Amino acid sequence: MSLENKKKILVVDDDADFVESISLFLEHNDFTVLKARDGSQGLKLARMEKPDLILMDVMMNERTEGFFTVQEMRRIPELAATPIFILSALYETQAGFRVKPQSSWLAHDEFIAKPVDMQALLEKIRARLGARQAAASPAESA
Amino acid sequence: MLPAADLPTYQAVFTANPYLPQMARIVRVYKMVKDNHLFTMRFIDSELAQTFQCKPGQFAMVSVPGAGEAPISISSSPSRRGVLEFCVRRVGRVTDALYRLRTNDLVGIRGPYGNGFPVERIVGQDLLLVAGGLGMAPLRSLLWYALDNREKFNKVILMYGAKTPADMLFREELLSLVDRVDATCLLTVDADPSGAWKGHIALLPAMFDHVRIDPATTHAAVCGPPVVYKFVLKRLLQLGFSKDRILMSLERRMKCGVGKCGHCSVGYKYTCLHGPIFTYWDAINLPEMV
Amino acid sequence: MKILKLPKNKLDFFTSVVQQFGEVHAPVEQNGQFAFQPVRRWSEVRLDYNRTILPPKKYFLPPRETLLQYAGDAGYVPVLEGLDKKIVLFGVHACDVYGLNLLDLVFGGAYRDPYYLARRKNIAIIGIECTPDEHCFCRSMRADFVEQGFDLFFFDIGDYYFTLVGTALGDDMVLATGPLFEPVSHQDVEEYKRRSARKREAFRLHVEIRDLPEIFEMEYSSDIWQGLGERCLSCGSCSMVCPTCYCYDVADEVQLGSREGPRTRTWDSCLFATHALVAGGENFRKARPSRVKFRFYHKQRGFVAEHGRPGCVGCGRCIVACPVKIDVVEVLNQLRSVQHAASR
Numbered sequence: 001m002s003l004e005n006k007k008k009i010l011v012v013d014d015d016a017d018f019v020e021s022i023s024l025f026l027e028h029n030d031f032t033v034l035k036a037r038d039g040s041q042g043l044k045l046a047r048m049e050k051p052d053l054i055l056m057d058v059m060m061n062e063r064t065e066g067f068f069t070v071q072e073m074r075r076i077p078e079l080a081a082t083p084i085f086i087l088s089a090l091y092e093t094q095a096g097f098r099v100k101p102q103s104s105w106l107a108h109d110e111f112i113a114k115p116v117d118m119q120a121l122l123e124k125i126r127a128r129l130g131a132r133q134a135a136a137s138p139a140e141s142a
Numbered sequence: 143m144l145p146a147a148d149l150p151t152y153q154a155v156f157t158a159n160p161y162l163p164q165m166a167r168i169v170r171v172y173k174m175v176k177d178n179h180l181f182t183m184r185f186i187d188s189e190l191a192q193t194f195q196c197k198p199g200q201f202a203m204v205s206v207p208g209a210g211e212a213p214i215s216i217s218s219s220p221s222r223r224g225v226l227e228f229c230v231r232r233v234g235r236v237t238d239a240l241y242r243l244r245t246n247d248l249v250g251i252r253g254p255y256g257n258g259f260p261v262e263r264i265v266g267q268d269l270l271l272v273a274g275g276l277g278m279a280p281l282r283s284l285l286w287y288a289l290d291n292r293e294k295f296n297k298v299i300l301m302y303g304a305k306t307p308a309d310m311l312f313r314e315e316l317l318s319l320v321d322r323v324d325a326t327c328l329l330t331v332d333a334d335p336s337g338a339w340k341g342h343i344a345l346l347p348a349m350f351d352h353v354r355i356d357p358a359t360t361h362a363a364v365c366g367p368p369v370v371y372k373f374v375l376k377r378l379l380q381l382g383f384s385k386d387r388i389l390m391s392l393e394r395r396m397k398c399g400v401g402k403c404g405h406c407s408v409g410y411k412y413t414c415l416h417g418p419i420f421t422y423w424d425a426i427n428l429p430e431m432v
Numbered sequence: 433m434k435i436l437k438l439p440k441n442k443l444d445f446f447t448s449v450v451q452q453f454g455e456v457h458a459p460v461e462q463n464g465q466f467a468f469q470p471v472r473r474w475s476e477v478r479l480d481y482n483r484t485i486l487p488p489k490k491y492f493l494p495p496r497e498t499l500l501q502y503a504g505d506a507g508y509v510p511v512l513e514g515l516d517k518k519i520v521l522f523g524v525h526a527c528d529v530y531g532l533n534l535l536d537l538v539f540g541g542a543y544r545d546p547y548y549l550a551r552r553k554n555i556a557i558i559g560i561e562c563t564p565d566e567h568c569f570c571r572s573m574r575a576d577f578v579e580q581g582f583d584l585f586f587f588d589i590g591d592y593y594f595t596l597v598g599t600a601l602g603d604d605m606v607l608a609t610g611p612l613f614e615p616v617s618h619q620d621v622e623e624y625k626r627r628s629a630r631k632r633e634a635f636r637l638h639v640e641i642r643d644l645p646e647i648f649e650m651e652y653s654s655d656i657w658q659g660l661g662e663r664c665l666s667c668g669s670c671s672m673v674c675p676t677c678y679c680y681d682v683a684d685e686v687q688l689g690s691r692e693g694p695r696t697r698t699w700d701s702c703l704f705a706t707h708a709l710v711a712g713g714e715n716f717r718k719a720r721p722s723r724v725k726f727r728f729y730h731k732q733r734g735f736v737a738e739h740g741r742p743g744c745v746g747c748g749r750c751i752v753a754c755p756v757k758i759d760v761v762e763v764l765n766q767l768r769s770v771q772h773a774a775s776r
Contacts, residue, residue, distance in 0.1 A: 039473060061473075067448035068473050071455060075470065160543040161499050161695075165507040207502040208693060210684045212711070234711025248505050395710045397682040397697075400543035404679030404700070405707060407726075408716075410734035415542075429652050430716060430726075 007129050008049060010034045012042030012069065013057035013087070018114075022055070025118050031125075039069035046079055052129055056108070058088040070108050083128050085121075089114035160400050163205045163250025164190060168243055169225060175311055177232045178276060179241065180217070183249060184225045196220050197258030198283040199391060199419045203399045204228065205250030209239035213396040213414070216254060217279050219286030226251070229279035229311060255399040256418045259284050259389060264361040268297040272374050274346050274366025278302055278311040280391040280418075281365050289325060297360075298325040299353055303346030303370075305332050307339045317341070328352055347373045350381075357382040363389045375422065388422035434597035436606060436613040437620055438586070443593065444474040447522060449609045453556055453601070454518030457491075459484055468521065479523050482565045483749055487675035488521055488528050489535060492551045495672075496698045499547065502684065504691035511694070515550040522558045527568075527745040529559050529582050530575035531675025537739045538678055556601055559585035560593075561631075567748030569637035569761055575745040576631075589623040639764050641732075641742055648733040651767050652725075660763065661721025663756045668701030670727070670750035670758075676735075676743045677701070702727050728763060 009031050013019050016037075023033040034049055036042035038060045046054060054073070058066035066086060073079045086108050110124060170182040185191040196202075196216055205211045212234070218227035232241050243249070269288050273281045288298050300319070304310040310331065319327040320341070328349045330342035342349065346366075362383060364374050371390070378388055394406035394413040406413035409428030411420075420428075438446060447456055458477040459466045466481040468488060500508040532552075539548040559582040570576040578585075583602035586593035594616065597603050606613050671677040681700040685693045700707065703723050708716035717723045735743035744760070751759050 062444070062475055064444045064448040064474050067451060068456075068471055071451055071470065072472050075455070159510050159546050161545075162510055163500075163508050205502075205508070205684075207504070207508070208684050208686045208691065210695075211682065231712075237711065248507065250502075250508055393710060394716065395708055397680070401541070402538055402543070402545060402678065402680070403682065403697075404702060404730075405681075407702075407730060407734065410730070410737040412738075429649075429729075430722075 006030060006032045007053065008032045008034060008051040009125070010036065010042065010046055010049065010051035010054045012036045012039065012054065012060075012066070014038055014060040015057065018057075022116070022118070025122075026125075029122060039065045039072075042069055043072060046073060046082070047076065050078060051082065053125060054082055054084045056084055056086050058086060058090060083110075084108040085110040085112055085124070087112050087114055087116055160252070161398070163203070163211075163252045165248050166226070166251045168245055168247050168249065170245060171243075174229070174313075175309055178279075178311060179230055179232070180312075181228045181230055181240070182218075182225050183228065183251065185251070186248075191224055194223070194226070194254075196254035197261060198287040199259040199280060200254035200256045200283075201280075201399075201418060202226070202228070202251050202253030202255065203396070204230075204236070204240070205252075206236055206239040206243070207248075207250065210236045211250075211397070212236040212240075213255075213393075213399060215280035215283070215391070215418075217282045219283050219290055221287060221290035229276075229282070231276060231279075253399065255414055257416060259287075259363065259419050261287070264389075265291075265294040267295070268356065268360040269295050269299070270355060270360050270362040271298075271300045271302075272346070272362060272364045272366075272370075273300070273302040274370030274374070275304055275309070276311065277365030277367070277370065277391075278316075279365075281363055282312060284363055289319075292324055299328070299355070300325065301328045301330075301346065301349040301353075303330045303332070303349070306335055307331055308336075326353055345373075346370060347377050350377055355381060357384070357387070361387050361389060363391075365391045385423040385426065386421045390420055390422065390425060392418045392420055394418075434603060434606075435616050436595045436597065437589070437592040437616050438595055438613050439592055440588075441591075442612050446609055446612055447471070447474065447477075449612075450520050450522070450558075450605055452608060453605060454520040454554070456520045456522055458522040471522075477523070479560055481523075482562070482568075483525075483747055483752070485749075485753075486673060487531060487747070487749065488524055488557075489531065489675055489678075491519065491521065491555055492532065492535065492548050493539075493678060493680070493699075496696060497547065498694040498696050499682070500695040502693060502695060508695065510546075512550075515547060516554055519555045520558060521555060523560045524557050524582070525562045525747075526559060526578045526585075527570040527573075527575045527747040528675055529557060529578045529585075530570075531745045531747070532557070533578065533581040534676045534735075534739070534741075534743055534745070535678060536581075556605075557582045558602075558605075561585075561587040563631065564635045564637075565748070566636055567751045568635065568746060569639055569748065570746035571632065571635045572637070572639040572641060573742060573744050573746035574641075575747075576635075587624055587627070589620055589627060592620065594620060594624045637746075637748075637761050639746070639761055640768070644742070644764065644767075645733040645736045647767055648729055652729075654767070656763070656766055657721045657725040660724045660758060661719065663758060664703065664720055664724045665756060666703045666705060666720055666723065667755060668703045669753040669755065671701035671703060672699060673749040673753045674731075675745055675747060675749070676731070679707070702730065724758075728760070732764065 009026055011019055014037050019035050026033050034045055036045045056066045070084055164185055166183040166185045169184050172180040174180045198220055201213050201215045203211045204214050214228045214230055216226055217229045230237055230240055271281050271285055285300055288295050316329055330344050330349055334343050362378055392413055396406045396414055397403040399414045401412045401415040409430050456471045457468050458471050459481045460469045460476045461478050466484045468484055471477055498511045501511050502508045539545040582598045585596040679700045679702055680697045682697045684695050687693045717726055731743045
């Protein structure tokens, strides 16, 4: 694939090891990966780079940082339609806090529990971006 | 004092958004008196034009797109459907803009607003209308309401005084009433430079000498500049009128017409909701009424 | 009424999940004062605030809004953009909830204001209990506790927030959070009552409102208004920060070279010199003392005549905002004492 067609994915997570491993995985699968360590950095980078998709962790400096960062992103017109996948270990660490996996709350697109099944994540990313690409240029093949 | 329950109910068209004007076309502009032109308007929507109802003494908010909105008394009688007549004094930005319009131009109208004259309370008795100068504009709707529904009232008396015949609003129309047997129409001017005036030449209060009025069975509607109020009220009280039988029409700055923008407040009432028709009893009880 | 409790340490989760009901706005600190803003991160939220600079009315009656658009001969078209935006106002004090309930009386009624009411429908209110400071007199104005006008109301009872569920929407919020909320025990109720009684004792400012309207009538011509009129700057700050001041101005704006434009409404104040000015030049409240008098008169007496209770909620914002330190409580108490002095 040519450089211009590479999709940009922004990963926002304070866990350096996780970021490293998912970046390698995504780059290997022909995505350009941008990295941010927390919500503010993620917001700044998202505004500047206009990624095609955002992977957002929830618990960073604060336990709910990801959720509020998503709220802030959705207030920015250019980011209002960017697909956001929330990746979180909340299910495991906070007893009693459950978010229905397929629920459509929080103006995001997917809630994915950590530890992440990389292959499944890749399918979802491709499905989401592929669908958009198909919608944008139906004549071209992926 | 009129209870809030007397608020007008003919709001069918405007309930969805009370701030949205309905468009109307100017049918006629009659340059009645210098800086006091009579505009006749008809709603574009023909069903609205036929079904629009109001009470005498109510007003409408008239919009000239780009210039704004102004409250103007409805001078036509509610019994005459189809068109609305507004006697507009040229006095500010909106009325200035209105004066630049021609027949067939469009304006916005919303209303009717205000309490109007308390028709249910004054029928079956005598009605006295006392107008000075431009005060005839709001009283005209009541005059024609009474004449068009003549059987509802006992005696109907109009006293109207202007500075000169050229300053008299609705002059030709009122002159034609002088000969009616079912109403007493006393028209007077302070002076007659033209020499052609056939009516009285005297100050307005002098008209009281030409009629017999029973204060116990009469309601008096008064409208005019402060000097008229001063002398006419004095006379009415001398005659023995009870303060709640004297009705006045007030004007205030208005931006909404529906009791929300706050500007038309007088004491603890809103001119657009509890007025513009107040009794003299209201006047002396509400501070700032003068 | 449904009553539950929420562990305090789960409050951040609660507000995250509640985002599905709307964009969450809460009090944050701004240069030493507080203001309702969209929440960017939970740590910014200051639920211990005493008062915000502007009350929540800014969400329902914005300082400036476009009502209609006019286009030449096409007439006027309502502008309804943004009215359906869902917001959750988190951390509203009882006095401000009460203030909104009063504004409902003005913007509802015989002529329903669709702009205000649409926002009321789409903005949820989660209230929170507070402690009075030296400028709070909501208890005197009966605004220290509200029984309606909120979707949820939180009361601090130590490790938990004692929660009153006010509406079906509040109930949906509780259900959406799953097992975060717990049922209350008898001890919890006792703790609520204990703290409630302690709060009653904590008020330092008191105003007697019982016969205040009549006293206003009696003291209509008092000298006190002249003195206040001389101090007042007619800046209108008191009106801007007041939860129940609603006067507005309406104007058609013209765009150069075009026959189209907006009809906008903007906040106004009876303190401004033009408030009672009519075309032709007559000004019914030309002198500043008459305008200062009018504001107090309308808030504490006029509103009573129209709606049965004073328009003031006792939040103290006007006291804090006034650049010349005109204090409504002092004025009201002075009106009473002048009356007593005259009768001796």
